[in-house]
Amino acid sequence: MPNGPPAQRQTISMSRIETFISDYGDKFTVTGLSSEDRAALLGSISLALEPNSSTCDSQKIVTALSAIRILSRDKLNIDRWFDEAIFCQLMRHSGLQHYREEGRVVLLPDNVDMGIVTEAMKCLCNLTFNNNTVQSLCAKERCVLSIIQRARTYTDESIHPEVKFYDMRLMFLITALVKTVRTQAMLEWEAMPVLADILQDMTSSTKDLSDSEADLAVEVLKAAYNLTLPISPWDDEFFPLESSLTRLVSEIRNLLCHSWATKEKHLEIIKHSSNLFTTLPVFTAHFLIPCHDESAAAAVARSFQGYDVSAIVEILRYLEVVLEDTTIASQRDRVLPLVTALTHLSRSDRIIRKYCRLRILPHLRDEVKRLPEEGDSLRNRLCKLLTTPNTEVKQVVADLLYVVCKENVSRLIKYSGFGNAAGLLAQYGLMRGSKVTPTADYSDDSDSETEEYKELEPDINPVTGRYETGKTDPMAGMSEEQKEYEAMQLINAMDRLQRLGVVQPSTIGSDGKPVPVEHVLQLAQDPASDENTD
Template identity: 35%
Template sequence: MEGLVQNIISDTSYEFSKNIAAFQETYGSRVVFSELNNDDLREKLWQRLFECLSDNLQSSLHHSCLSVLRILSRDKTKLNELITDERLGIIIDKAALKNMDAKEHTYTNVTIEALKLLFNLIFNSTNVQEILLKTSCLQCLIERIKNYSDDIPYEIMLFDTRIVFLITALNIATRQIIKTELNGDKCLVKLLENITSREEKSHIIKEGNVILLCEMLKALFNLYMNSDNTTEDVKNDLVLTLRRLLLSKCEKEDDFHSNIANLLMVMPYDCYSVMIPLSKEKHKQIYQNKDMSAIYVLLKFLDRRLDNKNDLIGNLAPVVTTLIRMVKAERLIRKYTRLQILPPLRDVMHRPEEGTTLRAKLCKLLTSPVVEVRDLVAEFLFILCKENVARMVKYTGYGNAAGMFANKGLLGSSRKKLTYSSESEDSETEEYLKHKEQINPVTGCFEHPKPNPLEGMSEEQKEYEALQLVGLVDKLTRFALLFIYEYNIIRFDVYNIFGYFREGVVHPCRIGDDGRPKPIEHVLELQEELPKQQYTRQDSDSD
C-alpha cells in the first residue's frame, strides 16, 4: 500500500487518475489503514486528494477523489485533525449543500459520493458533528428535502434522510434546530405522506423505497423523542400515515414494521385513536365498528419477534411499549388486544407458558432473567387484565406473576380500585367451568387430585409430624434459610444451603401492609398471618 500511496501523492494527472482507481479497486472494502500511520502518509494523502478537489480543472477526477476519501474516512485515526473547516466546506459544496437555492443544482455522481463521504464523517468524527452547526449545511439540507421534485435521484433522497437521522442521533442539539427552527419534522412528514400515497397505487412497496421510508421513520423518531411542542394535527397526520404504512404490503417487512412501531412509541396518547377508524365494512378485524387491522398487524409483528430469542430487549421492548401505550390510551384497543392474546380460557390442561400462542410466548417471558423484558411483558398482560390480580392469576398462573405482584405490592388483600370499563369482556367457557375447582392457581392449569399425605396417620402421628415441622422451621428461621409459605404448603430451597446459612441472604417472610414481602422475627408470625394471606379465587371475567 505504501508504494501506491506514495505514487498518488507525487503523481502527474494521468498517473494520479490511474492510481486512485487502483486504490479504489484494491482497498474498497477496507476499514482500517494502519499502513498510513508511517511517514505522515495519511496527512499527505488527504492533502493531495483535497488539492485535486479544489481544482475545477480536474473536475473529471472529483468523483474518484471523493470515493477514495469515503474509503479512508472509515478509519477514525486522526480524523478530527484531518477535517478542517475548509475541507468540510469543500465536501459540503460538492454535496450541493452550500447554496440555499436547490433549483440551481444539477445532481451528479459527484453529489452522491460527497453525501456518502459526509455521512461517514458525521458518523466517525465528533469534530464534524460540531463544525456542521456553524455551516449552512442543515438549512440547505432541509430546504432541499422540502423542494424535492419528481425526478430527484433516489440516492440523493436516501442519503439526505440518512444524514438527518445520523446527525440528530449523535448530536442532540441538532434535534431542536431541525425541528423547531427549520420545521424539518413537518417536511419529513409531508415527504412520508407523498411517498406513501404514491406507493399505495402499486401492489407492494419495493425494497428500495422501504429502505428510504425506514430512514425517514428513524429521523422522525429522533426528532419526536422527548418532544411535546409539535401541533396535534401534525402528529395525527403522521399516525394516520403510519397506519397506512402498516397496512401496505412490502418487502423487508420486519425492519419496516419495527421502525413504524418505534415511531408510534413516541407519539402522544391522544393520537392513537386514529389507528382505529370507524368502518362500515365487514371483515375479521372489525371490532365494535372499528377497524383494528393496524393493531392486528402490530400483534402479528409481536408474534414474529417473540420467536426471535436474540437481543430480547432490542426486539421486544419497542413493540411491547407501543402496545402498552395503545391499550392504556384506547379502551377498544385494549379489549381487542385482549381477545387476541387472552381469549376466553378453553385449554386448562396445559400450563399458560406451554404452546405457541401469543399468550404462551408472553407467559414464558414472565420468568425471564432479562428483567427489562420481563417487567414490560408483565405490565402489558396486567393492563390487558384490567390490573385485576385474580384475572392475571387465571390467565398466567400465580407462579409466573408472583414477581410482578411483589414488585407492585399486590400480594396483600388491600388493593386500590382502578378505573376501567365495567362491562364484561367475556364469560367463562364450559371447559373452564367444568374443571375450575381442579385448576391449581399457582401453575394455572388442571391438576388431578393428589393423595392426602396425612391419610392413614393416627392423631398422635400427625401431632408428632407437626411438632417436627415446627422445630425444623424454627431452625431454618435462626439460620436465615429462605422458605416460602403459600397456599398452606411450605417449600424449602436447599440450594447452596450452607452459603445461605453463613450469609443470611434470605429470610422467611410474611406479606406486609404494603403488599410486599417482609422478613419475620419469629416463626409464629406465619401462623398469625395465614388467614389474611389465603388466596381467594375471584377469577370471573365479569367486571
C-alpha cells in the first residue's frame, strides 16, 4: 500500500483498480497477475471499500466492486485472494447484512445506493457459483433469510429491478448448492409466500410483461424448484405448506396466461414452470385449472368441462414448439422435463388428463391410413419419439401416452401401434396385455370411436397401427413341403444371427416381460401351453 496523504493514496489505489479493470474486464481468467500485484490490488480494493471513509464516493465503491466481480470469474484462483473480510464487505455493501435478523420489522435502510447493491450482489453470485467456501459462508450467515426479508419490501419503488433479479439469482444458487438450506427456508423462514408475492405483483398489471420481468420470474421459479425438491406428499412436516404451495401454483397459472412482450420469454417461463410442476405434490395440480359456473363459461376463452384450462393450453403449445426441434440435445434438455411435467399433471388430476388426451390423442379418423409416427400432429411427433435412441426420452414419452390412455394397454396400442409401444410394454410386464394396478384413479368412461375409424378398423394392422389392405399371401400356391423348407430357412437365419450376437430372440414370460431363449426352436413352442397365460 503506497505511503502519503490519504487523498494521494486513494488516487493511486483507484488508478491501480481502473488499470486492472481495463486489462481484464472482458476476460474470464486472470492470468499474468503476480502475487505482489494481486496483493497491491486487494489492498487498493479494501481501501476503496472502507466504511465511513471521507474520501470514498459511490462511483469508487462500484469500481472496486467491479474489480472483485472480475476476480470472481476465475474459478481456479479464487482461494488465492478471497477471505472472510472480503465476504463481510460484500454483505455490507449488498445490504444483506441489514436484513439478517429473523423476525424483525423489515425496513429499508436509509440512503441506499442501488448501483452499489447491484454490483455487490453480482460479486456474491459469481463467488457462490464458483467457490465452496463462499457457499458455506452464505449458509452460515443466512443469506437466504436476508434475501427473503428484503423481498418483503419489493413493493417499495426504491428497490431497483436489478437488485430483485440478483437477489433471486443468489437465492437460486445457494439453495441449489447448499441442500441443508432448502428445508430451513421453506419451514422456518416462510420463503414460499414471499415468492408467490413477487409473482402476484407482476401479474397484477394488465400490461405486457417486459423481458426484465420475465428474467426475474424465471429466477423465482428456479428458486422455488430448489425449495420444493425435499417435499414429499407423505411428510407430515410439510403439511403447513399446503396453502402456500397452492397459492404459488395459482400465481404460476396467472403467469402462464399473462401477455408478454416477446414470445421467447413467454416460452422460457413455461419451461421453468413445467420443471417446477414435477416437484410439487399432486394436490396442487388442480389449482392450475380453476373451475367456473355455467354462467361464466362464455367469458372463459379456454373452457373444458367447467374448468379454465388456459394454463394447460400454454404448456401444450410449448410442447408443439419443442417437438419441432428433433435433435438429440433438444430431446434431452427440453422435451424430457416438459413431458415429465405433463405426465405428472395428467396423473395428478382427472380434468387435466382428459384435456391432454383430447389434444394429444384425439379420436382417430382416416389418419389411420398413415403410420402413427407420420405427420405433424402431437400424436405423430410423440409416437416418433417412441423409437428415439435417447432411452430417457423414449421412456417418458411412452409414460405420457400410457397415462393419457388411462394405463389401458389396448388403447395405447390402438393409438401408437404395438411396435412403437413394445418398449414400455416390455418394461412394465404388459406384453401379454395383463392388467396392472393403475397408478392413479381413472374414470370408467369408454373410448368412443368415429364412424371413419369403425369402417377401417378390420384392416388396421395392430403392430404398425396403420390401415393396410390388399396384401397378398406370400405363401399362396406353395405346397406343404415348400412352406416347411422356407420355415427352416428362416429358423437357420435367425439361429445364425443369434450366434453372431446380432439379435436375441425371446419369448414372453409369465410376468409379461421378454425372456431370452437359448435356441430359436423354442420359439416354435405353443404359447397356449403356458398355464400362466392370461
